[in-house]
Amino acid sequence: MDISAVNALTYEEFVELFGNVVEKSPIISAAIWSHRPFKDLTDIEAHITEFIHSLSDSGKEGLLRCHPDLAGRDLQSGTLTRESREEQSQAGMTALDSAEILLMHRLNSEYKERFGFPFIICARLNNKADIVRRLSERLKNDRAAERELAIEEVKKISSLRLHNIVLSGIQTKL
Numbered sequence: 668m669d670i671s672a673v674n675a676l677t678y679e680e681f682v683e684l685f686g687n688v689v690e691k692s693p694i695i696s697a698a699i700w701s702h703r704p705f706k707d708l709t710d711i712e713a714h715i716t717e718f719i720h721s722l723s724d725s726g727k728e729g730l731l732r733c734h735p736d737l738a739g740r741d742l743q744s745g746t747l748t749r750e751s752r753e754e755q756s757q758a759g760m761t762a763l764d765s766a767e768i769l770l771m772h773r774l775n776s777e778y779k780e781r782f783g784f785p786f787i788i789c790a791r792l793n794n795k796a797d798i799v800r801r802l803s804e805r806l807k808n809d810r811a812a813e814r815e816l817a818i819e820e821v822k823k824i825s826s827l828r829l830h831n832i833v834l835s836g837i838q839t840k841l
């Protein structure tokens with residue numbers, strides 16, 4: 668799918684295709700559609716980044732709260748989005764033993780209690796050991812630093828999702 672095909676999408680098609688590029692936040696694709704025509708994927712990413720950075724601190728935290736825990740309740744109950752399930756699976760989160768699941772639950776709860784939003788990391792770029800290590804380390808940060816780090820992870824997740832859609836030929840929907 669090339670950029671001219673992206674630019675030719677109707678609003679409805681665009682949001683259907685890119686609505687979950689930022690987890691459970693279709694407002695972002697709804698907003699950036701107005702910026703067509705896009706020059707390339709980097710241009711789309713720049714608009715996503717611009718939107719996210721324009722949010723207030725509470726808006727950014729709201730965006731973070733749209734993300735499911737890693738190895739959390741949604742994974743156990745099968746209610747993850749397709750994208751999140753694939754990412755969590757790739758990072759080994761779907762193949763944890765019971766002790767590892769308990770550890771993730773304990774660390775995720777501690778994190779959420781401290782910061783008021785879930786721990787977020789780009790699962791495709793990290794394995795199980797990285798995730799546990801980073802989660803333990805990041806618990807020591809302050810809230811503002813963690814908010815910014817988490818937003819950077821959301822941007823990495825979104826970039827990989829965007830590239831995956833455009834380059835992998837999910838255009839069958841079009």
Ligand SMILES: NC(=O)N[C@H]1NC(=O)NC1=O
Pocket residue numbers: 690734735736737750751752754755785786787788789790791824
């Ligand atoms: N909590 C969290 O990091 N969630 C996620 N990370 C990722 O790569 N996909 C997700 O859903």
